[in-house]
Amino acid sequence: MMTTDIPEGFEPHFRKSPFTDPWEPLYSKRTDKAVFMGLRLAKAHTNARGLIHGGLIASLADNAMGYSCAQATGWTTSFVTVSLAVDYVGSASIGQWLTVECEVIKTGSTLCFAQSLISSDDAVIARANGTFRVVPKKE
Numbered sequence: 001m002m003t004t005d006i007p008e009g010f011e012p013h014f015r016k017s018p019f020t021d022p023w024e025p026l027y028s029k030r031t032d033k034a035v036f037m038g039l040r041l042a043k044a045h046t047n048a049r050g051l052i053h054g055g056l057i058a059s060l061a062d063n064a065m066g067y068s069c070a071q072a073t074g075w076t077t078s079f080v081t082v083s084l085a086v087d088y089v090g091s092a093s094i095g096q097w098l099t100v101e102c103e104v105i106k107t108g109s110t111l112c113f114a115q116s117l118i119s120s121d122d123a124v125i126a127r128a129n130g131t132f133r134v135v136p137k138k139e
Helices: 054-072
Strands: 027-030 035-040 077-088 097-107 111-120 123-136
Touching: 027 054, 035 054, 054 077, 054 097, 054 111, 054 123
Parallel strands: none
Antiparallel strands: 027 035, 035 097, 077 123, 097 111, 111 123
């Protein structure tokens, strides 16, 4: 049975993208130094075996860590991904709540380093780390 409740603190995601539109509704939760993302897993998020697709995990981790770098630096610059690594240690199914919790490790004038744990109903199913290049915002 699919549950539709959303954990406390999560709100409809503040930033839309053509790439993530098919996965809506997406949710996010902001802290002082990070942006966590979440969604209720549905059929569109799965592979042929009915389990969450690894590409979805990688993409959401990439998004959440990039947004976390922006949050940690006061949204004064933009970031693009330089490298992304994901270790898959579990799986998830339709109806479960997926959360990407991020931590910014270090910010600098040209690079930002972040890591995340991806959980499904509080069980860790993946971890990711990324390096992001600072891109000055266009005026």
